[in-house]
Amino acid sequence: MFPGPHLGHLRRSTVAGSVTGAAVGSTYAELRARLAEDGYLYMKGLNDRATTLAARDVVLDHFAEQGGVLVGKDVAPRQEGVLEARCGVGCVPFMEGANAVTHHKAVLGGVLESTAMRQFFDGLFGSESRTFDFKWLRGVPTGRFTGAHSDIVYMGRGTPELITSWLPFGENPVEMGTLAILAGSHNLPGFAQLRETYGAMDHERDRLDGTGWLTMDPAEPARFGGKWLTADFEPGDVLIFGMQTMHMSTTNVTGCVRISCDVRWQAAAEPADPRYVGEIDIASFTKAGLGKEGVDAGERGGGEEEQEAAEPKVMIGELKAKWGIVPDEAEMTAVWEAAAAVKI
Numbered sequence: 001m002f003p004g005p006h007l008g009h010l011r012r013s014t015v016a017g018s019v020t021g022a023a024v025g026s027t028y029a030e031l032r033a034r035l036a037e038d039g040y041l042y043m044k045g046l047n048d049r050a051t052t053l054a055a056r057d058v059v060l061d062h063f064a065e066q067g068g069v070l071v072g073k074d075v076a077p078r079q080e081g082v083l084e085a086r087c088g089v090g091c092v093p094f095m096e097g098a099n100a101v102t103h104h105k106a107v108l109g110g111v112l113e114s115t116a117m118r119q120f121f122d123g124l125f126g127s128e129s130r131t132f133d134f135k136w137l138r139g140v141p142t143g144r145f146t147g148a149h150s151d152i153v154y155m156g157r158g159t160p161e162l163i164t165s166w167l168p169f170g171e172n173p174v175e176m177g178t179l180a181i182l183a184g185s186h187n188l189p190g191f192a193q194l195r196e197t198y199g200a201m202d203h204e205r206d207r208l209d210g211t212g213w214l215t216m217d218p219a220e221p222a223r224f225g226g227k228w229l230t231a232d233f234e235p236g237d238v239l240i241f242g243m244q245t246m247h248m249s250t251t252n253v254t255g256c257v258r259i260s261c262d263v264r265w266q267a268a269a270e271p272a273d274p275r276y277v278g279e280i281d282i283a284s285f286t287k288a289g290l291g292k293e294g295v296d297a298g299e300r301g302g303g304e305e306e307q308e309a310a311e312p313k314v315m316i317g318e319l320k321a322k323w324g325i326v327p328d329e330a331e332m333t334a335v336w337e338a339a340a341a342v343k344i
């Protein structure tokens with residue numbers, strides 16, 4: 001249920017002067033303080049609505065060209081992004097990386113690296129900003145969601161002051177799959193152990209198996225405190241958060257594809273994670289997770305199998321046991337029910 005005891009509303013922010021005709025909004029100093037305190041900024045209408053919808057059209061055109069993805073050849077039903085009944089994972093085209101769709105003028109210049117985005121991040125960092133060349137553009141089909149994780153696990157080889165921006169391409173209500181933030185996970189003492197263990201990992205270096213998610217169960221990290229928050233997003237809204245803010249998505253329970261993109265930003269003068277800038281070899285990135293699948297076996301002079309045998313993958317469950325944070329079902333149920341009993 002949204003909003004409900006387990007999933008509340010994100011607090012809205014706008015930049016001072018950015019909302020036409022309204023004397024509302026925060027200065028960059030206030031936004032920096034809010035980001036430090038809340039672990040996120042929910043920027044309403046940071047990007048232009050019409051431009052965002054134009055970028056959505058580019059993605060839908062790409063889907064339509066593949067065939068078998070969307071219902072309806074005419075413009076109107078296609079814009080709804082209604083999926084063919086049998087179109088699930090593996091059918092919706094994979095778009096992560098730096099490619100003709102992510103770097104289409106209307107997508108890149110209009111939305112992902114729009115003037116509004118660049119100005120915002122320059123203001124937020126108080127210096128010139130830059131973004132990775134790699135863009136995490138996704139079409140998420142019915143029934144799918146992203147598990148709980150912190151981004152540091154996938155992109156911690158540059159500055160730790162890296163910021164993720166999540167941009168929905170179109171009307172994106174909670175039931176279509178929205179990004180949910182576990183507010184407090186970045187700074188509450190209850191999460192300290194998690195930040196020092198899971199939050200200190202490097203998915204590739206530590207050979208973490210599979211997606212690198214901590215869990216698919218939102219109750220599991222919520223037992224450390226904090227609160228899951230999300231929103232019904234509109235075109236142009238941008239959700240911003242830091243590397244230690246745990247997040248996941250709600251499930252897409254509609255018949256329409258959810259289109260969204262993650263774009264990472266940092267101060268230009270800071271070191272950037274080399275995996276995501278310059279030439280990107282997409283063949284060496286996994287489709288399921290966010291990160292690259294292991295260190296290139298070729299670089300180490302061994303085949304994939306040889307490397308596997310020498311350094312088997314570690315399962316997240318084994319790590320939780322080592323860290324002493326294996327979820328106790330009874331404890332989790334009690335915490336979840338206690339939260340449900342709180343009047344909001």
Ligand SMILES: O=C(O)CCC(=O)C(=O)O
Nearest residue numbers: 136145146151249260262
């Ligand atoms: O859009 C999604 O489902 C997940 C995005 C995300 O968590 C990420 O890229 O860090």
